[in-house]
Amino acid sequence: MTKPKVASDWLAGCSGCHMSLLDMDERLLDIIDLVDLRATPITDLKHPDKDGVDVGILEGGINNSANLAVAKMMRERCKILVALGDCAVFGGVPAMRNFFDLDETVRYVYTQTMSMDKEAIVPKDPELAVPQRVQALSEVIKVDVFVPGCPPSPDAIYHVLSELAQGRLPNLTGNLLDWH
Numbered sequence: 001m002t003k004p005k006v007a008s009d010w011l012a013g014c015s016g017c018h019m020s021l022l023d024m025d026e027r028l029l030d031i032i033d034l035v036d037l038r039a040t041p042i043t044d045l046k047h048p049d050k051d052g053v054d055v056g057i058l059e060g061g062i063n064n065s066a067n068l069a070v071a072k073m074m075r076e077r078c079k080i081l082v083a084l085g086d087c088a089v090f091g092g093v094p095a096m097r098n099f100f101d102l103d104e105t106v107r108y109v110y111t112q113t114m115s116m117d118k119e120a121i122v123p124k125d126p127e128l129a130v131p132q133r134v135q136a137l138s139e140v141i142k143v144d145v146f147v148p149g150c151p152p153s154p155d156a157i158y159h160v161l162s163e164l165a166q167g168r169l170p171n172l173t174g175n176l177l178d179w180h
């Protein structure tokens with residue numbers, strides 16, 4: 001049987017979901033036996049090539065134009081797309097900044113905090129021109145499988161990957177979702 005091709009990538013977040021994936025420990029070997037791993041953030045090949053893959057896994061929310069480009073590219077090149085972790089599912093930790101006025105926050109940091117010169121001005125650095133709102137993956141692309149949690153449990157990730165690797169849609173319930 002041909003093994004499904006798999007790729008993963010990360011966007012705005014903390015990489016903790018990929019750490020949880022690695023916490024599957026020896027079960028990683030089961031998954032590696034079932035799939036053809038094509039690209040991950042921690043291998044030489046970072047993105048799936050133009051031929052695409054069967055399953056794509058994305059961690060993190062949409063924080064900037066680079067995140068958006070990667071999300072769209074993954075959608076185009078992955079038959080089934082998995083949103084891994086709360087940041088991908090609903091914005092999670094990076095979306096906490098949505099509750100603050102960023103221009104005001106940056107101005108405060110540069111001009112009002114104790115450590116700054118009161119005459120300081122906000123530099124005109126394009127890196128500071130961040131979008132006003134972090135978005136969940138589902139706001140910008142179609143997501144096929146959601147795996148919530150911060151991070152999701154290694155058991156939940158194992159269940160999802162092993163089901164998809166065997167051509168089945170995973171059904172996440174009970175302890176797989178409530179593990180903290």
Ligand code: SF4
Nearest residue numbers: 013014016085086087
């Ligand atoms: S869901 Fe949690 S663990 Fe995963 S990237 Fe976001 S903050 Fe990190």
